[in-house]
Amino acid sequence: MPLGDYLMTTTTPQVGYLYLCSSNAGKFQKGDAGPWFNGTNSGSTTTATTWDLTKKLYVAVTKAATGTLSSTFSVSWPSIGGNGLPGHNTGDFPITDTTLKQYDGNPNSIKSKTIAWGLPSTPTYHDTPSCVGYGAIGVFLTGARLFAATDAVSRDARAWEITDACGGHPSTDAYHYHSLPACGLTADVAGQHSALVGYASDGFGIYGNLGEGGTALKSSDLDKCHGHIHAGAPSSEYHYHTTDDFPYTVGCFRGTAATTD
Numbered sequence: 001m002p003l004g005d006y007l008m009t010t011t012t013p014q015v016g017y018l019y020l021c022s023s024n025a026g027k028f029q030k031g032d033a034g035p036w037f038n039g040t041n042s043g044s045t046t047t048a049t050t051w052d053l054t055k056k057l058y059v060a061v062t063k064a065a066t067g068t069l070s071s072t073f074s075v076s077w078p079s080i081g082g083n084g085l086p087g088h089n090t091g092d093f094p095i096t097d098t099t100l101k102q103y104d105g106n107p108n109s110i111k112s113k114t115i116a117w118g119l120p121s122t123p124t125y126h127d128t129p130s131c132v133g134y135g136a137i138g139v140f141l142t143g144a145r146l147f148a149a150t151d152a153v154s155r156d157a158r159a160w161e162i163t164d165a166c167g168g169h170p171s172t173d174a175y176h177y178h179s180l181p182a183c184g185l186t187a188d189v190a191g192q193h194s195a196l197v198g199y200a201s202d203g204f205g206i207y208g209n210l211g212e213g214g215t216a217l218k219s220s221d222l223d224k225c226h227g228h229i230h231a232g233a234p235s236s237e238y239h240y241h242t243t244d245d246f247p248y249t250v251g252c253f254r255g256t257a258a259t260t261d
């Protein structure tokens with residue numbers, strides 16, 4: 001898959017790109033490039049422009065959610081509430097495996113962080129998209145936050161960061177994903193459009209990898225913000241899709257984003 005490090009823009013939203021409000025490229029050193037980068041790797045430097053998802057390493061999902069670490073997610077449209085924890089089991093963080101730590105020294109553990117969001121009840125489609133930042137840009141129906149496809153230094157988060165096998169990991173304060181969670185969501189049905197899997201901060205829905213007729217979508221099938229309107233449908237039915245390729249989920253906002261921390 002293309003490495004998203006080269007598919008980020010702060011000026012011009014484009015299909016297959018992440019439209020970031022600001023770049024943090026090179027601001028500080030993060031983990032080393034793993035053997036799934038298709039290039040010559042030296043520490044955190046790589047010549048790779050593509051990477052191999054099938055070779056990516058993950059933290060095993062061994063930790064059951066119990067007590068105060070159980071999810072309290074609820075949707076009462078347009079209010080979204082919960083403690084930010086997923087309803088599925090997770091990996092055990094901080095990472096203890098020495099190999100994985102070399103690729104991602106994330107020192108954080110999984111903690112709750114309140115979600116008390118008021119999303120736009122009737123999302124409005126804008127021809128001119130808005131950029132996304134580094135924090136929450138939405139929530140999955142697992143109960144945990146969606147962050148954009150970037151790590152803290154404007155690199156392809158899914159390629160560089162070590163998540164658990166569900167696709168989530170903790171930041172200093174919140175468990176989050178940068179791509180479609182592999183756990184806790186309704187499975188796709190062959191031949192059918194994916195089910196709703198979450199909401200972006202602008203109130204538009206996020207659906208899984210399958211478009212109309214069950215066709216697996218790529219970023220190139222979607223618009224600059226990684227969404228579409230089905231033929232004949234009104235703009236109010238705009239929605240985002242997840243894909244396997246960068247930027248994985250929301251690439252920019254089509255609507256006006258509510259404050260979602």
Ligand SMILES: [Zn+2]
Nearest residue numbers: 147157161178
């Ligand atoms: Zn992350």
Ligand SMILES: [Zn+2]
Nearest residue numbers: 207211212228
């Ligand atoms: Zn669709």
